[in-house]
Amino acid sequence: MSTAEILVRSEAGRRAVLAQTELLHRELGRAPSSWKGDGTRVTTADVAISENIFRELGALFPDDQFFSEELTHEGEPLAVTARFSWVLDPIDGTNNFALGIPHCAIGLALLENGRPVFGAVYDLAGRQLIHGGPGQGVFCGERPAAMRGEKLTTQSMIGFHSPYDKRYAPHAALLAGNYKLRGLGSSTLHLAYVAAGLIDAVVDHNVKVWDIAAAVPLVLAAGGEVCFLTEAPFPLRQFDLRMGRIFYVAGSSAACRQLRGLLET
Numbered sequence: 215m216s217t218a219e220i221l222v223r224s225e226a227g228r229r230a231v232l233a234q235t236e237l238l239h240r241e242l243g244r245a246p247s248s249w250k251g252d253g254t255r256v257t258t259a260d261v262a263i264s265e266n267i268f269r270e271l272g273a274l275f276p277d278d279q280f281f282s283e284e285l286t287h288e289g290e291p292l293a294v295t296a297r298f299s300w301v302l303d304p305i306d307g308t309n310n311f312a313l314g315i316p317h318c319a320i321g322l323a324l325l326e327n328g329r330p331v332f333g334a335v336y337d338l339a340g341r342q343l344i345h346g347g348p349g350q351g352v353f354c355g356e357r358p359a360a361m362r363g364e365k366l367t368t369q370s371m372i373g374f375h376s377p378y379d380k381r382y383a384p385h386a387a388l389l390a391g392n393y394k395l396r397g398l399g400s401s402t403l404h405l406a407y408v409a410a411g412l413i414d415a416v417v418d419h420n421v422k423v424w425d426i427a428a429a430v431p432l433v434l435a436a437g438g439e440v441c442f443l444t445e446a447p448f449p450l451r452q453f454d455l456r457m458g459r460i461f462y463v464a465g466s467s468a469a470c471r472q473l474r475g476l477l478e479t
Contacts, residue, residue, distance in 0.1 A: 220347070223298065223324050224332040226274055228345055230267045231322050231334045237262060238305070238338055243314025255308045260284045263304035263320060271300060281453040283424045291454035299325045301427040301453070307400030311338075321402040321428030328449030333428035335406040344406045347431035352409050359410040361436040365468045370414040371396055372473075373404030377419040378459060385477055389417060392476065405429035408464055409436040415465030417473060422457055423447045433464050440464040441474060 237259060245257035264282040272280060279299040281292065300322065305311050307318030316339040324332040324347075332347035344359070346352035352359045366372075372393045377383055389395055396413060398404060402425060404416045409432035418426075430440050430448070443461045463473040 219298070220324065220326065220331050221350075223275065223278075224334075224345075224347065224350065226271060227300070227322050227324055227332060227334050228343065230270045231320050231336050232343060233270065234263045234266055234304075234320060235336055235338075237266075238311075238318075238320060238336070242311060242316060242338065245312065247308070247312040255312055256284060257305065257308060257312055259311070260304045260308060264302060267302060267304070267322065268300070281424070283422075283455065291452040291456075293452050294325070294328050294450050297327060299328070299450070301325060301330075301424050301450070303402060303424040303428065306402035306425055307398070310399045315399065317398040317403060318400050319402045319406070321406075321424070323427035323431065325427070325448075325450060328451060330427050330431040330434075330448060333406075333431040335402055335428050335432070337403060337406065339403075344410050344429075344432060346409075346435045348435050350435060352432050352436045354410050359436070361409055361411045361433070361438050361466065362414050363437070363466045363468075366393060366414060366465075366472050368392065368394075370394065370469075373398065373407065373413050373416040373418070375399075375401065375404075375418055375420050379419060382419045382461070385417065385419070388476055401425040402429050405440075405464055406432055408438060409433045411436075415463065415469040415473060417463050417477070419459065419461045421460045421462070423450060423453070423460070426460070426462075438465055439467050439470045441470045443474070443477075 241259040245259040247257040303321040320336040
């Protein structure tokens with residue numbers, strides 16, 4: 215069950231994310247952007263959202279640690295030492311956001327001893343906050359949500375992005391030959407949509423920890439699994455902007471078995 219410390223932080227996290235939604239909607243397709251050294255895009259809204267959320271939460275929980283893709287220096291990895299830490303992706307789907315495509319999200323995760331225990335994902339396109347964690351359940355706004363628990367069929371919808379590492383390119387054909395694929399341009403939304411019962415499962419080869427930290431506790435709270443096929447990032451021991459890409463599948467236990475059986479043959 216969730217402790218009082220987790221519950222009070224969960225409520226504060228929800229408030230902090232919701233306080234940034236007006237900015238997110240206002241700056242969609244308008245915020246100036248630039249390209250970072252690693253080839254990823256950043257907008258002025260990414261930085262503003264990071265600063266605003268961490269300022270609010272830092273005033274409430276000064277002993278917690280705060281990690282954001284956009285505020286962390288690009289030097290050595292930062293050790294996770296506090297009992298509670300926060301991992302933020304201020305805008306997952308920045309390319310979409312910069313171009314005015316609304317499939318993007320704010321993703322805020324609370325970790326206890328390096329393990330995700332709460333997540334808040336604001337879905338700009340759906341105009342809803344998907345939030346929850348183990349012991350709390352999963353909610354879309356105020357409405358309880360439930361994931362799809364059945365086995366995958368040819369009609370099942372799988373969230374999938376083209377692999378960055380082309381060694382995995384054959385997986386696209388395998389998946390397309392068995393299921394229906396959707397690529398929204400936001401890894402956070404793919405995983406959150408599994409927890410909310412909007413899609414059946416996810417296969418992703420491209421993510422880093424901030425892309426999924428907020429949605430992992432949602433899937434776990436919904437009774438699903440997140441199965442890492444590369445080294446598991448949790449418990450998180452350090453926050454490293456140069457970390458390698460994560461390959462994982464997620465969905466019901468039955469769906470994960472099917473996907474692993476297909477991809478590991």
